């Protein structure tokens with residue numbers, strides 16, 4: 001990734017600093033951490049200073065939204081993190097019941113600790129898991145999947161979970177849901193645009209026209225067929241304004257007199273990504289661009 005392109009975008013609401021502090025206070029009670037990442041942005045959605053927050057707790061990296069990502073590209077990132085020693089599990093929290101793999105991996109991590117306890121005559125302790133990640137990656141959805149019912153609120157916008165919340169999964173597992181956190185300054189403009197593209201930051205942090213042009217450029221460069229099929233466009237070229245016009249016409253985003261209403265076009269594209277109608281895409285590229 002090219003991180004040379006520094007940016008001054010600063011979005012760090014007070015409640016995120018508070019969440020980080022509260023996680024720090026609870027850390028002593030935590031056995032395992034689930035670090036939750038969006039499979040479409042396996043680099044940009046990783047919290048930069050996560051190691052400072054969770055210290056050296058055993059952890060499992062969980063990549064959510066596998067149903068929406070470009071699997072071949074995301075696999076490169078999964079291998080990359082595995083090569084750094086992470087246990088990585090990819091999940092589609094909407095369509096699959098794949099969370100058992102997470103429970104198994106958690107038990108494996110805990111076996112040694114629990115053996116020591118039972119050998120010294122103590123009872124096995126309920127495993128306490130902390131879930132951390134940026135906003136809107138699916139932390140609360142993951143908890144609901146593990147519980148098997150709606151135990152905590154979810155929503156397709158950043159900032160749904162507001163407080164830390166213990167949820168008991170079963171006799172041996174208890175989870176701490178947390179509000180999404182981000183680092184004080186995004187370390188590159190690409191990261192900021194990736195976060196905006198996938199609704200991890202609020203829509204008004206970056207100019208919406210720039211976010212949509214970024215999305216369309218990404219699609220044009222890496223997924224031209226997806227772009228063409230989604231909007232019924234036969235030919236596209238690098239002139240993104242022309243593409244915006246074509247989308248506007250196809251979608252009927254027009255003013256009286258037939259001129260394009262760009263605000264409507266922007267809304268349509270953002271919504272298509274948000275609703276998963278544009279899928280099989282991964283915006284973080286493993287190879288340098």
Ligand SMILES: Nc1nc2c(ncn2[C@@H]2O[C@H](COP(=O)(O)OP(=O)(O)OP(=O)(O)O)[C@@H](O)[C@H]2O)c(=O)[nH]1
Pocket residue numbers: 064065066067068091092093094133134135136137138139140141142153154155156157158159160161162178179180181276
């Ligand atoms: N397609 C798809 N959607 C998912 C998946 N996981 C979560 N979502 C959706 O992503 C959105 C955000 O989910 P939440 O669980 O509220 O995310 P969160 O990380 O708790 O967000 P905050 O509480 O705002 O930090 C919801 O609309 C979920 O339905 C997944 O694996 N696939």
Ligand SMILES: [Mg+2]
Pocket residue numbers: 139140141153154160161178179180
């Ligand atoms: Mg939540």
